[in-house]
Amino acid sequence: MFDFLKKDSKKDESAAAKLFAPANGTVVSIEEVADPVFSQKMMGDGYAVIPTDGKIYSPVTGKVVSVFPTKHAVGIELPNGVEILLHMGLDTVELNGGPFTTAVSEGDQVTPETLISTVDLAALEAAGKDNAMVVVLTNMDKVADFTLSGKGQASASAEIGTLTAKA
Numbered sequence: 001m002f003d004f005l006k007k008d009s010k011k012d013e014s015a016a017a018k019l020f021a022p023a024n025g026t027v028v029s030i031e032e033v034a035d036p037v038f039s040q041k042m043m044g045d046g047y048a049v050i051p052t053d054g055k056i057y058s059p060v061t062g063k064v065v066s067v068f069p070t071k072h073a074v075g076i077e078l079p080n081g082v083e084i085l086l087h088m089g090l091d092t093v094e095l096n097g098g099p100f101t102t103a104v105s106e107g108d109q110v111t112p113e114t115l116i117s118t119v120d121l122a123a124l125e126a127a128g129k130d131n132a133m134v135v136v137l138t139n140m141d142k143v144a145d146f147t148l149s150g151k152g153q154a155s156a157s158a159e160i161g162t163l164t165a166k167a
Contacts, residue, residue: 016145017078019161020112021154022059022086022133023051029148034130035090043085046136047148047161054119057156058110059135060084068093071100074116075138080165083139088119090130099123112157142166 021027030046033039038046058076065083066075072092077083088100099120104110124131137143142165150160 015080016162016164017060017080017082018112018159019047019135019148019163020057020059021049021150021156021158021160022116022135023049023056024053024156025049025051025133025154027148027151027154027160028132029151030134030136033090033132033134035132035134038087038090038134038136044137044140045143045146046084046134048132048134049154051119051121051131051133054121055115055156056086056088056117056119056133058104058112058114058116059086061111062109064104064106064108064110067102067104067106069097070095071097071102071117074102074104076110078163078165080142081139082137082142082163082165085134085136085138086116087134087136088117089124090132090134092124092129095123095127095129099127137163 062076062078101118145164148161
């Protein structure tokens with residue numbers, strides 16, 4: 001009886017979603033990330049922010065689907081089914097969570113104002129790790145369009161792009 005409502009909600013799910021800067025700093029394209037797994041888009045398309053401070057926020061509105069045991073990465077699913085990975089720093093898995101204070105858990109609903117983690121940037125530097133905060137669209141088969149519109153200096157939670165899921 002209400003099938004027309006289901007169709008309309010399906011359209012809403014594939015509508016464009018906004019992407020945000022997860023930190024204060026410099027927004028760069030994923031091709032500029034100093035790790036071939038990311039820069040060659042082996043995990044998907046995306047972008048990164050080179051942070052000026054350690055407060056890291058959600059780059060999207062969605063639901064936390066995974067928090068890595070080493071606290072260096074968080075997976076978030078958007079309402080339209082697209083999944084992103086927020087990877088904090090490069091080669092940081094081996095730090096066993098040391099510089100990361102995670103503020104979210106699996107199942108949490110997040111917005112661009114939600115603090116995901118506080119990262120000790122000095123500890124990353126002391127460990128010789130790149131501090132790029134990388135946002136990767138990990139299921140590109142569900143992405144119809146991805147646009148990074150804001151490169152350069154940005155404030156945390158500033159809108160810097162959009163993505164549209166395939167219908």
